[in-house]
Amino acid sequence: MKVAKLSRLELTETEVDQFTGQLCAILEYVEKMNELDTADVDPLAHCLPIRNVLRADVPVESLGTQRVLANAPVRDEQFFRVPRILDEGSGA
Amino acid sequence: MSDLQYKVVVGLEIHVQLCTKSKMFCGCAVEFGAEPNSRVCPVCLGMPGVLPVMNRLAVEYAILAGLALNCRIARRTKWDRKSYYYPDLPKNYQISQYDLPLSAEGYIEIPLDDGRTKKIRITRAHLEEDAGKNLHAEGNYSQVDLNRTGTPLLEIVTEPDMSSAAEVRALAVELQRIVRYLGVSEADMQKGHMRFEPNVNLIITRGGRQYKTPIVEVKNLNSFRSLERSVEYEIGRQIDEFLETGRTLEIGNKSTRGWDDVREITVLQREKEEAHDYRYFPDPDLVPVEVDEAWLAEIQSRLCELPLARQRRFAEEYGLSAYDAGVLTAERETADFFDQAVRAGGEPKRVCNLLTQVGMKLANEKGGGIARLGPSTQAVAELAKMIDDGTVNATAAGTIFAEMVATGKNPAALADELNLVQKSDAGELEAMVDEVLAANAEAVADVRSGGKKAGKARGFLLGQVMQRTKGQANPKVVSEILGKKLG
Ligand SMILES: [Zn+2]
Numbered sequence: 001m002k003v004a005k006l007s008r009l010e011l012t013e014t015e016v017d018q019f020t021g022q023l024c025a026i027l028e029y030v031e032k033m034n035e036l037d038t039a040d041v042d043p044l045a046h047c048l049p050i051r052n053v054l055r056a057d058v059p060v061e062s063l064g065t066q067r068v069l070a071n072a073p074v075r076d077e078q079f080f081r082v083p084r085i086l087d088e089g090s091g092a
Numbered sequence: 093m094s095d096l097q098y099k100v101v102v103g104l105e106i107h108v109q110l111c112t113k114s115k116m117f118c119g120c121a122v123e124f125g126a127e128p129n130s131r132v133c134p135v136c137l138g139m140p141g142v143l144p145v146m147n148r149l150a151v152e153y154a155i156l157a158g159l160a161l162n163c164r165i166a167r168r169t170k171w172d173r174k175s176y177y178y179p180d181l182p183k184n185y186q187i188s189q190y191d192l193p194l195s196a197e198g199y200i201e202i203p204l205d206d207g208r209t210k211k212i213r214i215t216r217a218h219l220e221e222d223a224g225k226n227l228h229a230e231g232n233y234s235q236v237d238l239n240r241t242g243t244p245l246l247e248i249v250t251e252p253d254m255s256s257a258a259e260v261r262a263l264a265v266e267l268q269r270i271v272r273y274l275g276v277s278e279a280d281m282q283k284g285h286m287r288f289e290p291n292v293n294l295i296i297t298r299g300g301r302q303y304k305t306p307i308v309e310v311k312n313l314n315s316f317r318s319l320e321r322s323v324e325y326e327i328g329r330q331i332d333e334f335l336e337t338g339r340t341l342e343i344g345n346k347s348t349r350g351w352d353d354v355r356e357i358t359v360l361q362r363e364k365e366e367a368h369d370y371r372y373f374p375d376p377d378l379v380p381v382e383v384d385e386a387w388l389a390e391i392q393s394r395l396c397e398l399p400l401a402r403q404r405r406f407a408e409e410y411g412l413s414a415y416d417a418g419v420l421t422a423e424r425e426t427a428d429f430f431d432q433a434v435r436a437g438g439e440p441k442r443v444c445n446l447l448t449q450v451g452m453k454l455a456n457e458k459g460g461g462i463a464r465l466g467p468s469t470q471a472v473a474e475l476a477k478m479i480d481d482g483t484v485n486a487t488a489a490g491t492i493f494a495e496m497v498a499t500g501k502n503p504a505a506l507a508d509e510l511n512l513v514q515k516s517d518a519g520e521l522e523a524m525v526d527e528v529l530a531a532n533a534e535a536v537a538d539v540r541s542g543g544k545k546a547g548k549a550r551g552f553l554l555g556q557v558m559q560r561t562k563g564q565a566n567p568k569v570v571s572e573i574l575g576k577k578l579g
Contacts, residue, residue, distance in 0.1 A: 051382045057112045057149035060119030068132045068238070078128040079235035082179045085226050 096335075097297045100327055102260050103252035105289040106267060107245050108277050109222065110153045115242040116221045117144030117187060117378075122244075124283050128237040136241045138183025144377055150244035151194070151381060153276035154219045155391050157246055158195025160270050160398060161214050165195050165388060171378040175371045179236050180224035188247075190372040193218035194381075200250075200270070201400055202262040207414055209400065212263055213251035220245050246277075252291065257323035260290055261316050269399040273424045281315050288313040292326040293341060296334055304341040305330040310358055312350045322351045325358055402427055410440035419448050425463040426452075429472075438473035439480050446476055450493045458497075467496040475503040482566045488512035514566040518573065521557070521565055525573045528556045539578050550574065 011019065062068075065078050074081040115122055118135035135142045158165050172190035198214035224241035226234045248267070254260050268286060271277040279285050293307040308330070310322045326349075333339060349358035397405075399421050406417035406427075421427045426447070433443045447462060451472070455462045475492060478484045484492065484507050492506045499506070507513050515521055529536050538549035557570045 048379065051380045053145060053379050054148035054151065055119070055145045057114050057147050058119065059114040059121035062120045062131045062133050062136075065127055065130045065132075068129045068137065076229060076233065076235050078130075079227070079229075079237055080129070080179065081229070081233050082226075082236055083234070084228070084232045085178060085234045 095298060096331075098327075098331065099295040099297075100255050100257075100323075101252045101293050101295060102254040102257075102323060103291045104248075104250045104254065104260060104263060105291070106248045106250075106264070107222075107287040108157070108248065108267070108271055108279065109283075109285040110150050110244040110246055110276055111278050111285075112147055112150050112153065112244055114147060116147050116150050116219070116244040117242055120242065123239070126239055128235075129239060131239045132241065136182075136238050138181075144187065144375075146378065146381070147244060150219060152391050153244070153274075154194050154217070154246050155383065155388070156274050156394055157248075157271060157276050158198065158217050159392060159395055160274055161195070161198040161200055161217060161248070163195035163198030163214060163217060165383060166192055167384070168192065168380060168382050169194050170380040171375040172372045173375045174220075175369070176223070178223065178226065179234075180226050180238065181221075181241060182238070186221060186223065187375055187378070188220035188372075189218035200263060200266060202259065202266045203400060203403070203418075204262065205258060210253075210259065212253040212259075215249040215251055217246055217248045220247055257320045257327070260323050261320040264288060264316055264319055266400065269422065273396055273399050274394075284314055286314070288319045290319065290323055290326075291346075292323055292330070294327065294330050294334070296331070303334065303338075305334050306339060306341050307346040308358070309346065309348045310351055311348060311361065312353075318351055318353055321356055322358055325356065329358065396424070399424070399427075406430075406440075410434065410444075412440065412444055416444050416448060419452075420444060423461055425461045429461075429463045429469055432469035433472045433476070436470045436473035438476035442476035442479050443472060445486070446472060446479075446489065446493060450490045454494060454497050465497055466500060467493070471496060471502055478503060478507065482514055482568060483507065484512050485514060485567070488514075511564070513564070515561055515564050515569075518569060521561075521570055522573055524560055524565075525557055525570065525577060528553060528560065529577060532556065536578065550578070553578075 069075045069078070069080065072080050112122060114120060115131075115136070118133050120131045120133050120136055123131055135144055155165055169189060169192045171187050173185040174188045174190070176184060176186045193216040195218075196214075196216040198217070199211045200214060201209045201211050203209050222240050222243040222245045224236060224238040226236055229235045250263070254263060264286070268279040271279050277285055289309055289311055290313070291307050291309050294305045296303045296305065308326055310326060313319045313322055339345075347360060348362040350361045351357075352359050403414075403417045403421040406412050406420060407414055410417075412420070420430050430443060430447060433447075434440050438446075451462045451465060455465050458465060472493075475484075475489055475496070479486055479489050488507070488510075489503075491510065492503050492512060495501065495506045495510065496503060501509075532553060535549040535552050538545040539553070553574060554567065554570060557574070558565055558567065
């Protein structure tokens, strides 16, 4: 199932059945909302009536290498160690 | 094959790192070369429950760049999450801007080799956060450093308006000049502050028919040279491929190739453009940004004269060559220095020569710009005036400039101290000319005869006088005296 694959989830057969049913119910509900006429309504990007929450460009103390790596499953000196990245597509 | 003609079509995506002190959505310092994973906090790590907060300066820098790129600035913009599956951005998404970019529909004017300029349209420029770095380690592992994670990036996308590798390079260089002038990025290639992704294809005409080659996106370019070379390489490769296979552009056959800097070739990375499923959706942790009139006006007031306009002004107003104007406007500090020295009374061409022929060399040796060399703009203007009124010659001025840098003394004092003041006193020089003429009767006769030896003999006599004064006579004055005496 595509959603499971994209979310990197391993599901058992019974779970797949269970979640398929649940997701269908959600989709049906969303479908129902589509019946509403929203032609005159601006899309909502955020549910709170606030904007421009900004901070000044002032650096603050970071955690430091040791604390950053404290919960790493595997580390390699000052780095996180991860399975070799084959795809060069990384990088923002 | 002989009837094959082609047109190059290139669009460019550029990532520019903005030079804020802290990251885009957290207070971690942006610092190149810091200890790995030392500039990282729970926001960078994507820990549950953290709340990102926008860096005001990053937003303002992005708007400033958008204004300089003649873009329409969005009055209302928001943040979107873009799915991302690499460990250098551990929260599994990148905060970016999808359908409401901060700026759009602009253009950049680039200088061409023949002196003309060309407008390249800018599709959009939006803010986003950078990923960290994946490094290849020994064995079957990669190392991850998250220091760069969350650094503010401006992604600029152009329309496919460039039609040669040289134009692509010119755009990259011009963009670097602009963001440096604005002070929004250091744009240091070595530090990866500018990354390029050109989209290249060709429109081939053969036998009266037109064919478009499949679009190739080239990745992994972080120097002007590799950018230009990769586009050149792609042009050749795509012609070859077309001749061999006849493949043409179709939906979904865009491919991605990486640049191999050692072999100077592009290497296939992904054959087909996967239907990218980024699953964009508005980031619920971040509120929208609204740019009102007052804020926009305040940012607009920080715009400076842009490099190309300045280069034109230097050429038109001061009569400098296109080349000199280009050299002086490459860095804003140098251009400012030049402007101020001219305003302090220095003749533009003299000041230009002093800066380009002497100052820049000294600055390079010292490892910094002209503005940080030491001598003030007034002192340089004064030195230029001393050349103009014949107090010193150009060579001596070079020596004086170097001493100004070394000692901080003013040019007039140094000219005296170093005995570099030209003798322009006509009376004193006249006596010397008389002596030389008396001692070189043959040369005098040659000049007076007006024969073919005359020019050479005149030069010889001038040289004799200069030698007597140890090169300190003003050659213009000596020449005049000689002319008067020899008729
Ligand atoms: Zn952080």
